[in-house]
């Protein structure tokens with residue numbers, strides 16, 4: 001099946017009966033097979049938008065179209081991965097991966113598809129292990145295999161790697177991008193981490209907050225996503241950082257506060273703008 005095209009058409013969303021304006025009239029397209037990142041400061045509406053796009057929430061107004069069909073709820077054709085992989089601890093790796101197919105009534109495909117998926121996420125030797133015995137990164141790979149087994153057209157990622165160490169996170173970012181390209185899956189990813197957006201996505205939608213609006217859409221045109229020292233990477237990083245700062249309304253004081261503060265203290269006792277700056281770095 002060819003990759004899906006997404007269209008976000010005039011999406012607005014409010015919470016608390018209109019008291020919180022989370023999103024205001026968002027319009028953009030995601031091309032078939034494209035990987036698109038949603039970035040912006042905390043509270044700008046990234047998760048709200050992703051949940052709406054995946055059919056897990058109904059917007060106050062507007063709609064998402066996937067290949068011309070209005071998204072009105074969850075579907076096996078578009079799947080979401082979260083920060084914490086929700087695996088069944090009493091089941092083996094293979095059984096967890098099979099669940100995606102079981103839930104969609106495709107049990108006949110399990111015998112062929114599960115080993116294929118485990119191969120893809122480099123866990124072929126772990127099929128009979130209990131998921132509890134796996135590392136956080138390996139568990140996220142199991143969740144990925146489970147999501148991909150029913151051959152979705154779109155994969156939504158809500159900061160799925162943020163709980164992992166830098167090395168594991170880096171490997172997964174590259175592997176998920178590679179797998180999405182191999183399987184011709186359209187990818188939409190929410191991230192706080194601008195490096196993650198650059199490694200994984202061809203474009204980033206940068207949101208400003210209160211209410212969430214599109215501040216910029218940045219092209220990330222890189223030939224080589226493995227080497228983070230190339231001039232292209234540095235240029236993309238600079239463009240995205242500037243767009244993020246503009247959208248977040250970060251000022252000189254925020255930079256100063258952050259520059260004098262160890263990163264382990266970045267979230268505590270810090271003004272919101274400074275905490276955002278920490279997220280950029």
Ligand SMILES: Nc1ncnc2c1ncn2[C@@H]1O[C@H](COP(=O)(O)OP(=O)(O)OP(=O)(O)O)[C@@H](O)[C@H]1O
Nearest residue numbers: 015016020022040041042043044045046047048049
């Ligand atoms: N259930 C809710 N009820 C009321 N307000 C909410 C609810 N969920 C989110 N909001 C508000 O909507 C706005 C957008 O929230 P959202 O979680 O989508 O932002 P975000 O960019 O994903 O934030 P973060 O990066 O911190 O996860 C924020 O002002 C938030 O406080």
